[in-house]
Amino acid sequence: EVQLVESGGGLVQPGGSLRLSCAASGFTFNYFAMSWVRQAPGEGPEWVSSINSRGSATKYTDSVKGRFTISRDNAKNTVYLQMNSLKPEDTAVYRCVKWRSSEIWSDYNTGLTDYRGQGTQVTVSS
Numbered sequence: 001e002v003q004l005v006e007s008g009g010g011l012v013q014p015g016g017s018l019r020l021s022c023a024a025s026g027f028t029f030n031y032f033a034m035s036w037v038r039q040a041p042g043e044g045p046e047w048v049s050s051i052n053s054r055g056s057a058t059k060y061t062d063s064v065k066g067r068f069t070i071s072r073d074n075a076k077n078t079v080y081l082q083m084n085s086l087k088p089e090d091t092a093v094y095r096c097v098k099w100r101s102s103e104i105w106s107d108y109n110t111g112l113t114d115y116r117g118q119g120t121q122v123t124v125s126s
Contacts, residue, residue, distance in 0.1 A: 002026040002115045004096050009120030012086055020081040020120060022096030030054075030074040033099035035108055036081045037116070038092035048094070049081065053102035063089075086124045093119040 008020040020036070035050040049070040050059045058070050069082040079096055098115040106112060 002098065004098060004115060004117035006094065006096055006117045006120040009094060009122045011123045011125065013126050014087060014124055016086050016124070017082070017084045018086065018122060020083065020094055020096075020122070022079045022081075022117060024077045024079070024096075024098070027098070029077040031102055033102055033104045034070075034072065034079045035097040035099065035104075035113065036070060036079075036094055037097055037108075038090075038094045038122075039119075040089075040092040043092075046092075047108040050099075050104045050108055051079065052104050057104055059104055059108075083122070086122075088124045091122060091124050093121050095119040 003025045005023045008018060012018055031053055033050060033052045036048040037045050038048050039045045048061055048064055049068060051070045051072055055072045067085045072079040095116045097113045099113050
């Protein structure tokens with residue numbers, strides 16, 4: 001059974017940092033690309049970042065470029081999202097998502113993915 005379990009969310013002041021983790025199990029982690037998506041209250045899901053299976057290629061949505069860093073540790077079956085210089089508009093539930101493929105040549109769309117976690121809440125507020 002595929003499981004994706006996120007952790008690391010919480011309440012942080014504007015300008016602060018958080019590191020999210022997603023522990024994966026039930027599949028061969030180093031074969032598949034991964035993404036982070038987020039959903040703010042009353043909004044639809046928004047793609048945030050993707051990383052290929054080897055960790056050699058990454059992509060980011062424009063609003064987080066230069067502030068967020070996606071990475072993975074294939075030995076630990078874990079993907080991370082380091083979030084710096086957080087803003088109130090980053091407030092959302094963050095979920096990790098498994099791709100059906102190893103590479104991220106295509107832009108993110110849900111048809112390229114098959115599993116997602118339950119999410120972790122990130123709240124940026126003073």
